[in-house]
Amino acid sequence: MAPTLEQRAQGALIGAYVGDALALGPHWYYDLNALRRDYGDWIDGYTAPRPDRYHAGLQAGQSGQAGFILDLLTESLDSCGGYDEADFCRRLDEDFFPLLDGTPMNGPGGYTSQSIRETWRLRVGAGLPWGRVAGLADTTEAAERILALAVRYAHQPSELARHCATNTALTQRDTTVMAMTVAYGCVLGSLVRGEPLDAATSDRLMERVRNGDLPFHSVTSAGEDTPPPGPEAPRTAGQFPSPDALLTVSGILRATQDPGIHIEPAWKASLVYGMPCAVYHQFPAAYYLAGRFQGDFESAVLHAVNGGGQNQARAMLTGALCGALGGIQAIPSRFLEPLEHGAQRLERAGRLARQAAA
Template identity: 55%
Template structure:
């Protein structure tokens, strides 16, 4: 497998493994309770506890987040590219009929707020796609786009357009869109072989100045003020590039010996355990920077931090997998992932398409 295929397969399998690994111990906001129920240190797949979230899934099965990622990957492969109409048809015909609008129901054992809102607007109210998004400030959209980034990472402008359109199917808050695109852009750079360090934000800002990323800014790639008058926002442009600055700032903090979060799983306490994207992404960036080259270390600290550890592990898993490649993911995680062979075959085919 070539280096590009290694990175793409690593990102996709890395995300799905993170999802499945956290599913068995998801949404414990009281750490002592999590340790009592799930053990002192979660290091492999486990079945959810009876009566807890995702009860009924087997160890190594993906949650709904992982299943939606796979649904998008199926669409990309079937159409040899991204066609919104094909993906939304799959939601209408294959996915939404399995929902009833309640949270603890549906494929994967739980349906998130943004998906429930889209289901209500589409199925109950009969609205067309384009009018089904809600204001959930969570990470479902950015979790789904991982295979889309893998496909289009070679062209940041095309990737950005597709990512924003796709996330906007279910979430329309501009902060969520900006932070989702920022994460997608980081993932794209890592798939190109770049390093996750304090300079990554400078590289992202340079992409803004070149016109590749649609953020409005009055600073250059070195973050210095530009000697020009401020121009108006262009259609579809994010109003602020601050979401692009966060990864570099946090990477610098993770490498600074004077900044101590010990043990690393406590990043969930520092940045926040809840589901909102502005809690999730800082912890994801911190763990990615804290464990360079160590997929297992980053992932297990993401999982063992409790709270919304599923999103934290899924998003960390993609960034780490993009860096270490498939060969850098422990064999036991690949072997224990339910339907892992099918997912790996799909990831390889997507890499060839990319």
């Protein structure tokens, strides 16, 4: 039986939390020999960080800082009945920034990302207002929280894209990063709506671009090889310059189905697409793993973790996609029961799903 909207929404959110927690211990090993030495040939569950590594002092099943920030946004959505930027920023100001000191190895989760450090310095250090504190970090930091907006506004694609864009702009102002982040939110929202993840995903999203629902500039026609008729439509304010971030996903999905393309074992997607933190490494790997293991949440997320590098973001983004595809029932109970705040997060995810349905 296909998962319901509520199950898909819960699966997306809890899948992200599970991915974040699974990579807590083996986070940021760029030397795969060192990763295997410390955690064995295959990581298959929650692990605690070593005392000399990132997130030292946290326990297996706990969240990194991305999970902490995702909690702030989901709590805001739950409390306000939708996205209220002022409320979310207040929570950052009151509940998060006082826990930081501007250095990397500090704050909830034991590590603070570059984009958050840049925003903290401008907001707290320089006293600048929200809207003037975003930096140029090219990481997936914003994507790791806007996935909640993709769930909440899955049935309102235009609002989904708008809120994902403005929320990303709070901490990241590079337009390529913003376009790829919003595109990921659009893909995730489509899965929460119940659409498949397949070679036609980009076509369905591009149809929404042509209808004006998504803020991307379309330079192609509906026909695959047919030039667009007439003069090119002018760009409008707030539009991303090209639709390429929306087109990426289906190209990668075709690769998962092409018998001439082999990435074996699948965790080596991290080597093919890149192990670092930047969006242009992370999103393709997440799309690949989610597409390859469509009905197998566990395999997709564990291959994301075992690929090393920035595996926490890779696993979190993959977990959200696969959780949306299979619903909460696709996530093994052995991942749910030890997850920090698992019951509260699951209940909150259900309420956000009901908001989305309404």
